[in-house]
Amino acid sequence: MVVRRIIANIEARDIAAAKRFYHDVLGLDLLMDHGWIATYGSDQEMVVQVSFAAEGGSGTKVPDLSIEVDDVDAALDAMKAAGFAIEYGPADEPWGVRRFYVRDPFGRLVNILSHR
Numbered sequence: 001m002v003v004r005r006i007i008a009n010i011e012a013r014d015i016a017a018a019k020r021f022y023h024d025v026l027g028l029d030l031l032m033d034h035g036w037i038a039t040y041g042s043d044q045e046m047v048v049q050v051s052f053a054a055e056g057g058s059g060t061k062v063p064d065l066s067i068e069v070d071d072v073d074a075a076l077d078a079m080k081a082a083g084f085a086i087e088y089g090p091a092d093e094p095w096g097v098r099r100f101y102v103r104d105p106f107g108r109l110v111n112i113l114s115h116r
Contacts, residue, residue: 010065067110075100
């Protein structure tokens with residue numbers, strides 16, 4: 001058996017609200033839309049990982065999602081410009097990432113990061 005992909009499912013009463021955060025700001029593509037579910041992602045090859053954590057590192061809460069981007073500062077600027085409040089960071093962490101935390105429209109804590 002080979003795991004082909006892992007999908008994070010986020011309960012949302014307003015599916016359209018995901019578009020602003022995940023598509024408009026982060027630039028993910030709408031891959032599927034059945035009205036009751038919208039899936040965002042990328043046609044680029046991505047690494048599949050599942051993390052289990054007692055904390056988020058540096059004394060932070062465990063985020064619901066971690067999204068690695070190529071330019072964390074550009075993502076930070078885009079989130080601020082879109083009016084999303086930054087809850088942590090930006091921070092250069094001792095384990096080699098630069099990151100910040102932001103809440104998506106559904107209240108999920110999202111860790112946006114780049115490796116240094």
